[in-house]
Amino acid sequence: MRIRIERSLCTAQMKNCVLIAPEVFDLDSEGKAVVKDPNGAGEGRVLRAALACQPRAVIVTEDDGTPIWPGDFGALLRRLDELGRD
Amino acid sequence: MGSPETERSAEPRLLVEPAGCVPTATRGHWSAGWRLRNAGSRSVELLASWLPHGRFRADEQALEPPLVLAPGETVRLERTVACSEPPGTVVENAFLIVRLASGDRRWRLFARLEIRVDQSGAPEFSCEDVKVHPVGFSEISTEPTKGSS
Numbered sequence: 001m002r003i004r005i006e007r008s009l010c011t012a013q014m015k016n017c018v019l020i021a022p023e024v025f026d027l028d029s030e031g032k033a034v035v036k037d038p039n040g041a042g043e044g045r046v047l048r049a050a051l052a053c054q055p056r057a058v059i060v061t062e063d064d065g066t067p068i069w070p071g072d073f074g075a076l077l078r079r080l081d082e083l084g085r086d
Numbered sequence: 087m088g089s090p091e092t093e094r095s096a097e098p099r100l101l102v103e104p105a106g107c108v109p110t111a112t113r114g115h116w117s118a119g120w121r122l123r124n125a126g127s128r129s130v131e132l133l134a135s136w137l138p139h140g141r142f143r144a145d146e147q148a149l150e151p152p153l154v155l156a157p158g159e160t161v162r163l164e165r166t167v168a169c170s171e172p173p174g175t176v177v178e179n180a181f182l183i184v185r186l187a188s189g190d191r192r193w194r195l196f197a198r199l200e201i202r203v204d205q206s207g208a209p210e211f212s213c214e215d216v217k218v219h220p221v222g223f224s225e226i227s228t229e230p231t232k233g234s235s
Contacts, residue, residue, distance in 0.1 A: 051152075
């Protein structure tokens with residue numbers, strides 16, 4: 001799984017990615033999100049952090065580039081279910 | 087329908103705290119924030135929010151996509167609210183209402199707010215109480231139903 005920030009979409013306002021997965025995301029000097037450690041948290045938490053970014057600035061793909069999020073919300077929920085959301 | 091005890095154990099538990107209120111570019115409109123922490127044992131989806139009070143108001147807005155909050159996780163919710171009250175005004179019983187899904191049930195969270203408008207006209211708010219109710223039930227009664235054996 002790969003994670004990147006679409007910097008032009010990051011509003012530096014909500015900071016939900018850092019709230020949910022602080023081991024993975026950090027803020028730069030402009031308050032915008034950066035990926036600090038892509039392996040810092042489990043897949044479920046990374047995906048929930050990406051979902052929580054309302055401007056959809058957190059982009060998550062498979063290793064081969066296939067989009068995970070933004071993408072099919074139903075498929076993402078099923079994936080979160082399989083990962084164990086509770 | 088489950089028993090009252092089952093209902094209570096399934097009930098989402100969220101902590102709500104204010105996370106600032108800053109002016110927007112539109113006079114009388116403010117960007118108000120809350121931090122919501124899932125203090126329960128099940129994941130919760132945040133589906134929509136609104137603030138119905140006429141003096142601290144925001145229409146219902148769906149979260150698209152919904153936010154998925156696992157136990158222990160915190161998220162920030164932000165809404166643009168309309169508030170044009172004069173300095174010194176205190177607004178009681180305003181509510182932030184959040185539509186939730188948890189398990190296979192729908193719920194509504196009611197966060198009771200107290201708003202105090204400061205001398206510059208900016209609203210400051212505190213969260214006084216939080217309750218969660220299943221959608222379609224105004225109250226869970228522990229009293230025996232009339233006519234039941």
